[in-house]
Amino acid sequence: MKMHFSPAALVLLISALSSPTDAGKCPKMCSCDGAKLTVACISKNLTEVPPTVDEITLKLDLRNNNLRELPRGAFTHTPYLTHLNLQRCNIIIVSEGTFRTLGRVVSLNLAYNKIDVLYQESFDGLSSLKELHLDHNRIEEIQPGAFTQLGFLNMLGLTHNQLVYIPNMAFQGLNNIKWLRLSYNSLNNLAHEAFAGLFTLNRLSLDHNELQFFPTQTMNRLREVTRLDMSFNPMTYLGEESVSMAKLTHLYLDHMSLQDLSDQALSGAPQLSHLDLSHNQLRNLEPLLGPKELRSLNLTGNPSYCNCYMRPLRQWASVRRVKLLGACAGPPHLSDEPLQAVDPQKLRCRSRGETLKDEFEREDERSESALPTAKPKPKVKCPANCDCDADAQHATCEGRGHTKVPQGFPTKTQLLDLRSNHFHYLPANSFRGSGQVVSLHLEFCKIHEIEGGAFQGMKKLYYLYLSDNDLTSLEPEAFAGAPELTYLHLEGNRLVQFPGSALKLLPSLFVLHLERNAISKVEPSGLLSSVTPKLRELYLTNNTITSVAKGALDSAYLGILHLDSNQLTEMPTHALSEAASVEELSLSHNSIRWVGPNAFQPVSQSLKRLYMDQMGMEKMSQDALAGLGPGLRALTVRGNQLEELPDLSPLSGLEVVDLQDNPLLCDCSLLPLRRWIENITLEVIAICANPPEIRGQKVRDVKVFMSCPENVSPPDEKVVVVASGGLSKVKKPKPSLSKTPAVKAKAKAKLPKAAKKKPQKKPVSSNAKHSKKIL
Structure with a gap:
């Protein structure tokens, strides 16, 4: 008897038969999800990578095993992996060629292992890698060329290792790096060319190291860095022109040993808007010359003596509208008076005798506070199953299984970390009493809906991380109550449209991440100029965009635009007609076979970095790059089908050129x-x-x-x-x-x-x- 199946039933049957949940496909002791193509072998005391993992697996989780060494070809049987987690596997050695077949992996986690050296060939093959986590290892040496194959890496984490010195060209090859994390090492010296070639680096974390002097010559190479964290380093002084970083906006120099700061120390950082000098030994400070955009100066925890020497700073801050954070440590009649509120007329110097008396009184107070009979600090109020640090003004409930946003955090909390919980839904007023929070982490919380007013009252919220949730849309009032929000991360959700209506309440939005969503079109309605007038960086990588309409990118400020890994078939020249400030444009991994004349004319006066790799491009007009001149710093057309190239001689300012893997016709x-x-x-x-x-x-x-x-x-x-x-x-x-x-x-x-x-x-x-x- 013949059996007949409908087409839908046949598809389901084939899917069931090929599912990795079959007993023969799923390794023993592991759990497999055929629908999501994931395999998890967590805490199984494995000593090798299971050889029976299904070939079509996308995500492989091997946390908490005992692999010790990763041999060459360990993953040849799983060529389609996109995510690989090898945390806490006692890994000591990563052999040459271990990852050579993993050209699709975008996230690799090797944190909490025992790796001590990064060899030249350790990461060969990881050509699509975006995130590499090497935190909490024993790394003390980075060999030359260790990262040359990681041209698409955006984030590199090397925190909590044993690095003492960074040699020249240590990070060569990281052509798209955005954030380099070197916190919690023992760094006391950086070679002058340690960060050479990192032309796209926006954020650098060097906190909790042993640097005694600001590495001026090394930092001068980092022309695109906007955020630099140097806190918790034993520096005592910053001299003239110590910081010369043209695009730096946020500088953290807190919890150091600074006793003095030249008024010209920051003269080379004209765009600096936020400076944190809290918890140092600064008794007074002169008005800072150079930063014309400064809006916040944090002097909390310094022994600021509010006399006539502090008056110029107070008057300068008032005229420039700089917000001063901190309080007077003396004289007694102004003790604990907020710097922002103190009347400049009260900042006067007294007779020598009175000044000495004040000094003695303050010394007595210090001695009394140091006595063993001093009262212990009161216990910090904190929600159940969370940790709160009053001194650092941080609170975390990361990965604690919460289904509702905990309430009752200390009112002074500035960083609130709630990632990896199970909130699903954020109702209105979810963060009552969190009006001082500056940074809020809600990644991996399975959030599928945000009610209007969920962030109501968060008037100081500056960073919001909603990455890797299940959002398909956003209500127009979703971000109501957070007018200062500047950095918004929405990557890794399921948004099908650009959330323009929800951004209308964010006039200060500067950076917007929308990577890894399902946006198919970028339309003029609800975008940029009318919605986010200050937007500077827009990331739309890994969506399904087929077209960008003319007028959709109209903006006087947009400087970085990433449209790579989408489904564009032609150059978005018309869409760039009103985006004359774009400095970085990434179009790689689209299917654009032809680049016609004057393709970049609308942005020819501003464009500095142009990426067109792996597009299947067969032809570039001789006038394709017309208008681009010495201002262009980087040009990549790697992995296309070009037999010829236009004349590159007008591009006299190029610092990065990648022409590899094109079938050039040498006639x-x-x-x-x-x-x-x-x-x-x-x-x-x-x-x-x-x-x-x-x-x-x-x-x-x-x-x-x-x-x-x-x-x-x-x-x-x-x-x-x-x-x-x-x-x-x-x-x-x-x-x-x-x-x-x-x-x-x-x-x-x-x-x-x-x-x-x-x-x-x-x-x-x-x-x-x-x-x-x-x-």
């Missing part, structure tokens, strides 16, 4: 590129794919160009547009070559298909011969 039409390579000091890797006899050789080295006429006709003369499969191509007359065997062969017949294949990659030496490394 006289490529002569301008050859001449450009010869006339620059940068190392540019450009490989010939055709003609076959010189395949694999560098453009710089081949001799075919010696036969080219000195005056080659401009490639774009007498262009002929040829329609081919709906794709317009430009066919150009080739300059005549001398009759070499290669040219004769090409004239007789077309090249075989084999000649079109990409040349095999050659290993790149880890020894940088130039101060500017070009991939």
Whole structure:
């Protein structure tokens, strides 16, 4: 008897049969989810990676095992992994080639292991990696070239290790790094070129180290850093021009040993808006020269003596509208008076005798407070199953299984960490009594709905992390009550539309993360200029965007725009027409095969970094980069199908160039590129794919160009547009070559298909011969 199945039933049957939850597919002692393609083998005392994990697994969790060593090829049977968790596995050694088949992994967690050295080939193969967690290991050495394969890495965590020194070019290859975390090490020295090549770095954490002096020369290389944390380092003094970082907006120098600060120490940081000098030894401070955008100066916990020497600072803060945090430590009649509220007329110097008397009284108070009979500090009020630190003004309930937002945190709490709980739903007024909170973490809380007014009363909220939840939409009033919100993280949700209506209540929004959602279109309604007038950075990576409408990106301030890993098929030139301030544009991993003339003309005066890797690009017009000149610092077109390139000679300011993995046709039409390579000091890797006899050789080295006429006709003369499969191509007359065997062969017949294949990659030496490394 024949059985008949409907198409839907057949799909379900095939899915069930191929599910990794089958007994034969799921490793013993592990749990598998066939729907989500995840395998978890947590705390099973495993000594090796299970060899029977299903090939189609996307997420593999091996936490709390005893792997000790990761051998070469440990993950060859799971090539589709995107997330790999190897926390607390007693790993000591990561062998060369361990991850070589994991080209799709975006998150790798190796925290809480026993790794002591990062070798040159440790992370080879992780070409798509976005996050790498190496915190809480024993790392004391980073070998040259350890990170050269991690060109898409956004965040690198190296906190709680044993690093003492960072050598030159230690992080070479991190072309897209945004946040580098080096907190809680023993760093006492940084080489001048320690951070060379990190042109996209926005945030650097160096707190809790042993730096005794501000590493001025090292930091000068970091032109894009906006946030720098140097707190908890034993520095005692900052001299003139110590900080020269043009885009720095937030600087943390708290809990150090600063006794003095030159009024010109920050003269090279004109954009600085928030300066934290709390808990140092500063008795008084001169008005700061340089930072024209300063809005907040934190002097809490300093022995600020409010006499005539403090008056200039108080008057300067009043005129500049700088908010002063902290209180007077003396004289007695002004003790505990807030610096922001003290009347400048009261800041006067008294006679020498009275001043000495005040000093003696303060010394007596210090002595009394140090006596063993002093009363112990009162117990800090804190919700059940949470931890609160009154001194640090932090509170955390991370991963405690809460289903409702706990209530009753200390009123002075500034950082509230509630990540990895199970809230599902945030009702109105969820954070009563949290009016001082500056940073709120709600990642991985399974939130699928936020009621209007959920953040009501959070007037000082500056950072909100809602990453990796289940949001499909946002109510217009979702962020009501948090007008100062500046950094909003919504990546890793299921949003299908740009949440424009919900952003109208956020006039201060500066950075918006919407990566890894399901947004398919970017429309003019409810975007940027009318909704978020101050938006500077917009991240839309890994959505399903097929088009960006004209006017959708209108903004006078937008500086960073990431549209990579979407489904665009043509350049969004028209959409950029009113976004004339864009400095960084990423279009990599879209399907844009043709880049026409004047593609970047709307942003030609501002663009500094342009990324167009892995797009299947077959052709670039000779005028594709028209208008771009010395201002462009980075250009990458790696992994496309380009046989020719436009003239790059106008781009005299380039510091990063990546032309690798393109099937370049080395004939006289490529002569301008050859001449450009010869006339620059940068190392540019450009490989010939055709003609076959010189395949694999560098453009710089081949001799075919010696036969080219000195005056080659401009490639774009007498262009002929040829329609081919709906794709317009430009066919150009080739300059005549001398009759070499290669040219004769090409004239007789077309090249075989084999000649079109990409040349095999050659290993790149880890020894940088130039101060500017070009991939």
